[in-house]
Amino acid sequence: MFENLPGFRSFYPEECSQRNYIFRLWRQSAIRFAFQEYDAPVLEALELFKEKSGEEITEQLFWFTDKGGREVALRPEMTPSLARLVGAKAASLKRPVKWFSIGEQYRYERMQKGRLRAFYQFNVDIFGEPGCGADAELIAQCIETLRGFSLTANDVVVRLSDRELWLLFLRCYALEGDAVTPVLSIIDKMEREDPAKSIEKLTVHLGERAEHFFARTQEMSKLQDLDSIRRVLFRECEEQSAADDVRNAIEERLQTWILLLKTLDSLGASPWIRIDLGVVRGLAYYTGFVFEVFERTGKGRAIAGGGRYDHLVSKMGYNDMPACGYAMGDVTLALLLEEKKLIPPLLHKPDVYLVISGDKARNLMLGLASALRRVGIIVDYAIKEVGFGKQFKNATQSNARIVGIMTDEGASHKVLNVKDLSTGIEITVPFADSVACIQDALREGITQPEL
Amino acid sequence: MFENLPGFRSFYPEECSQRNYIFRLWRQSAIRFAFQEYDAPVLEALELFKEKSGEEITEQLFWFTDKGGREVALRPEMTPSLARLVGAKAASLKRPVKWFSIGEQYRYERMQKGRLRAFYQFNVDIFGEPGCGADAELIAQCIETLRGFSLTANDVVVRLSDRELWLLFLRCYALEGDAVTPVLSIIDKMEREDPAKSIEKLTVHLGERAEHFFARTQEMSKLQDLDSIRRVLFRECEEQSAADDVRNAIEERLQTWILLLKTLDSLGASPWIRIDLGVVRGLAYYTGFVFEVFERTGKGRAIAGGGRYDHLVSKMGYNDMPACGYAMGDVTLALLLEEKKLIPPLLHKPDVYLVISGDKARNLMLGLASALRRVGIIVDYAIKEVGFGKQFKNATQSNARIVGIMTDEGASHKVLNVKDLSTGIEITVPFADSVACIQDALREGITQPEL
Numbered sequence: 053m054f055e056n057l058p059g060f061r062s063f064y065p066e067e068c069s070q071r072n073y074i075f076r077l078w079r080q081s082a083i084r085f086a087f088q089e090y091d092a093p094v095l096e097a098l099e100l101f102k103e104k105s106g107e108e109i110t111e112q113l114f115w116f117t118d119k120g121g122r123e124v125a126l127r128p129e130m131t132p133s134l135a136r137l138v139g140a141k142a143a144s145l146k147r148p149v150k151w152f153s154i155g156e157q158y159r160y161e162r163m164q165k166g167r168l169r170a171f172y173q174f175n176v177d178i179f180g181e182p183g184c185g186a187d188a189e190l191i192a193q194c195i196e197t198l199r200g201f202s203l204t205a206n207d208v209v210v211r212l213s214d215r216e217l218w219l220l221f222l223r224c225y226a227l228e229g230d231a232v233t234p235v236l237s238i239i240d241k242m243e244r245e246d247p248a249k250s251i252e253k254l255t256v257h258l259g260e261r262a263e264h265f266f267a268r269t270q271e272m273s274k275l276q277d278l279d280s281i282r283r284v285l286f287r288e289c290e291e292q293s294a295a296d297d298v299r300n301a302i303e304e305r306l307q308t309w310i311l312l313l314k315t316l317d318s319l320g321a322s323p324w325i326r327i328d329l330g331v332v333r334g335l336a337y338y339t340g341f342v343f344e345v346f347e348r349t350g351k352g353r354a355i356a357g358g359g360r361y362d363h364l365v366s367k368m369g370y371n372d373m374p375a376c377g378y379a380m381g382d383v384t385l386a387l388l389l390e391e392k393k394l395i396p397p398l399l400h401k402p403d404v405y406l407v408i409s410g411d412k413a414r415n416l417m418l419g420l421a422s423a424l425r426r427v428g429i430i431v432d433y434a435i436k437e438v439g440f441g442k443q444f445k446n447a448t449q450s451n452a453r454i455v456g457i458m459t460d461e462g463a464s465h466k467v468l469n470v471k472d473l474s475t476g477i478e479i480t481v482p483f484a485d486s487v488a489c490i491q492d493a494l495r496e497g498i499t500q501p502e503l
Numbered sequence: 504m505f506e507n508l509p510g511f512r513s514f515y516p517e518e519c520s521q522r523n524y525i526f527r528l529w530r531q532s533a534i535r536f537a538f539q540e541y542d543a544p545v546l547e548a549l550e551l552f553k554e555k556s557g558e559e560i561t562e563q564l565f566w567f568t569d570k571g572g573r574e575v576a577l578r579p580e581m582t583p584s585l586a587r588l589v590g591a592k593a594a595s596l597k598r599p600v601k602w603f604s605i606g607e608q609y610r611y612e613r614m615q616k617g618r619l620r621a622f623y624q625f626n627v628d629i630f631g632e633p634g635c636g637a638d639a640e641l642i643a644q645c646i647e648t649l650r651g652f653s654l655t656a657n658d659v660v661v662r663l664s665d666r667e668l669w670l671l672f673l674r675c676y677a678l679e680g681d682a683v684t685p686v687l688s689i690i691d692k693m694e695r696e697d698p699a700k701s702i703e704k705l706t707v708h709l710g711e712r713a714e715h716f717f718a719r720t721q722e723m724s725k726l727q728d729l730d731s732i733r734r735v736l737f738r739e740c741e742e743q744s745a746a747d748d749v750r751n752a753i754e755e756r757l758q759t760w761i762l763l764l765k766t767l768d769s770l771g772a773s774p775w776i777r778i779d780l781g782v783v784r785g786l787a788y789y790t791g792f793v794f795e796v797f798e799r800t801g802k803g804r805a806i807a808g809g810g811r812y813d814h815l816v817s818k819m820g821y822n823d824m825p826a827c828g829y830a831m832g833d834v835t836l837a838l839l840l841e842e843k844k845l846i847p848p849l850l851h852k853p854d855v856y857l858v859i860s861g862d863k864a865r866n867l868m869l870g871l872a873s874a875l876r877r878v879g880i881i882v883d884y885a886i887k888e889v890g891f892g893k894q895f896k897n898a899t900q901s902n903a904r905i906v907g908i909m910t911d912e913g914a915s916h917k918v919l920n921v922k923d924l925s926t927g928i929e930i931t932v933p934f935a936d937s938v939a940c941i942q943d944a945l946r947e948g949i950t951q952p953e954l
Contacts, residue, residue: 053820054551054587056544057575062588065539065602072540084876086853086883086901088516089523093507093621094545094607095565095577100505114546116567119611124508126546136505137513146900148886151516156545160570170544178886185886196876318869369504402537418769425535425647432537435599435629435636449597450537 059169092133126158139370147180177377405447410460510620543584577609590821598631628828856898861911
């Protein structure tokens with residue numbers, strides 16, 4: 053007997069309808085925000101992913117050498133492919149480029165709750181616009197997507213942070229250049245790591261200042277308003293005798309924060325957002341505002357995450373292009389929706405089930421099935437000729453709304469019986485009018501005929 | 504610079520919208536016929552595909568050993584995964600099982616026109632019903648799908664054939680058991696192969712009768728009506744002194760043909776169908792009626808193909824379950840639709856573009872953007888603050904239907920200007936009514952206000 057590979061899923065109709073529900077609302081939200089859909093191959097040159105993320109990435113990739121001797125990999129994320137698509141046509145694309153995709157990603161990882169080896173991601177990105185208006189539009193789109201699933205600001209929170217402020221904090225400690233990425237990565241992991249371990253790692257970069265630095269990052273991570281952020285950063289400037297331009301840069305950045313928050317407020321996003329510098333985002337390529345969406349109480353894995361990444365396109369070998377984007381995964385989202393009981397019944401049911409007895413009736417009824425299906429009505433009937441009782445049982449089990457009934461006698465009189473299964477009301481109509489009658493019945497129900 | 508791997512595609516928004524159009528109509532057609540959607544992993548155990556198709560299949564697979572030492576392969580087709588899904592839950596699934604899927608398949612093949620290494624397939628299958636009513640429902644569904652793309656019976660033809668009739672033909676020549684599959688495979692290839700080569704291969708199984716047999720298969724392949732088929736097969740029975748039960752079996756099978764054609768006629772499918780024994784279908788597992796859809800003049804590769812495969816589920820190790828199904832590929836279909844100019848303009852355009860001047864106006868207008876998007880309207884605006892002229896140019900280029908305009912002066916009077924870009928008519932409305940006014944304008948256009 054065969055089974056799914058570990059971390060891969062099959063989708064029986066029930067599960068598939070749930071997956072498609074998520075896809076449908078993702079797509080709908082992106083389209084309303086005037087994003088255009090794209091897609092890229094699930095299999096790409098291994099080099100593409102190494103170029104973006106370094107050699108280590110191969111450890112978590114499904115990669116192999118194909119029959120043509122090419123090193124290829126199943127994509128672990130969308131961004132490298134996206135960057136190459138945008139980079140290759142940058143000159144002809146109208147800016148800002150607002151794009152989204154819905155696609156499966158593959159990572160050879162240790163599985164845990166909410167983490168599989170194959171999962172779907174909704175990727176939403178804006179290219180070509182450096183201003184924080186793009187960040188605001190992106191975050192608002194993320195929030196409206198969650199709202200589309202009937203989630204509220206009581207259910208989830210957008211933790212909004214800023215790599216630039218963190219860079220300025222590091223500059224107070226004269227951490228610049230090559231030291232920045234490893235130190236940010238240590239800060240990113242602090243939430244989940246033993247403090248002694250973090251301090252040990254910081255010592256490499258900060259010597260005996262490591263313990264003090266650690267305490268201050270802890271303080272930074274808890275800040276949730278701009279005034280406190282200003283106060284803490286200016287104190288750092290003073291204590292560490294930072295240059296004046298650091299102080300100026302902090303003030304300037306806080307002005308951008310004010311503009312971003314105002315724009316988000318205009319877009320109706322404020323109740324969903326929490327300033328939270330505890331979010332750093334592990335990936336090296338983020339450059340500005342970053343955010344992660346979590347269940348409000350903080351439990352579980354992130355539902356979505358993203359931010360600004362202004363230099364990735366040029367890193368991939370194309371012309372420089374500002375960018376911001378986020379990804380939302382289907383697995384954590386589905387877990388949350390299940391927990392909140394926000395998944396509606398989704399399986400398609402027949403609008404009409406046709407109950408047929410006799411050859412003449414069968415001939416007419418199959419024609420009716422075709423006619424109804426052509427006007428968009430979902431029709432089922434018993435493929436095999438079985439008794440009336442069995443057919444009615446099928447009709448009921450299928451949860452059809454309307455049953456159309458015909459015997460050979462009905463066929464010779466050219467009439468059809470139409471029954472509303474919810475009320476039990478049944479009427480007889482001329483077969484010639486049956487499509488229109490069934491359309492009416494589906495729209496308005498069947499009313500008891502006057503006697 | 505990075506490119507797609509050979510035979511793989513990226514989908515820029517234009518191409519993606521075309522792909523999604525095909526997906527949408529596939530899904531819509533299947534749902535109307537009361538089929539349920541399923542999906543299976545793109546990566547499966549290599550053994551699954553070997554079990555179905557034999558060791559040779561590995562030659563055209565993307566397969567490799569994963570980090571856990573498992574031999575795995577990208578699926579080359581849906582049927583093995585489908586058989587395992589249905590087989591595993593056979594006891595609890597309500598029959599007939601009517602299922603469809605839309606998914607990508609991967610084959611390491613030599614590329615040609617209409618054949619890539621990654622392509623999408625629409626798979627439609629019925630399990631649990633041995634009678635020809637299922638074949639009819641399946642073929643009708645295929646035809647209605649094509650009709651959904653505005654193709655007509657003048658554009659395409661369903662070539663309907665029958666492996667059972669071919670088996671009876673072989674029985675006339677006492678070809679049974681192990682000889683059947685290779686001989687059918689030779690017949691399948693005749694359309695595209697040098698006759699001398701075919702005869703040489705037949706000699707292995709038929710000795711000096713090979714040349715005569717070849718001539719007769721050629722005759723069979725050209726038959727297009729039941730009377731001729733009966734005549735030719737009965738002549739074969741006589742000439743080859745076949746047993747009486749062969750003759751009876753032929754007569755019985757022709758009765759099933761009559762029933763199938765009658766059912767297809769009731770379903771409105773007749774104009775699309777041509778009896779054509781030239782179709783044999785290469786795959787060993789087909790057992791009954793088989794069909795392929797071609798462009799009417801016969802050029803190009805098959806657009807769809809399928810048939811009955813009653814023993815595959817048991818071959819995969821599960822309980823026996825009758826089945827029939829077909830697959831339609833996106834590549835050949837798209838080529839045909841392009842040629843017939845049947846692809847409508849598909850990119851989503853904004854319903855409304857908001858033109859904004861000033862901070863106060865911006866605050867109100869971003870709120871309006873959110874309100875409109877929440878009621879399902881596609882809204883775009885300039886993320887960056889730019890001049891009025893530039894914003895109108897953007898609005899026009901985006902092909903928006905309606906433009907909403909506000910300056911700070913409008914904001915202080917709480918009014919919005921609404922302009923229909925197709926007529927140039929512009930009206931001023933209270934900002935408080937703007938959502939309703941824009942909904943009306945999108946539904947009915949804007950009429951010139953009375954002066």
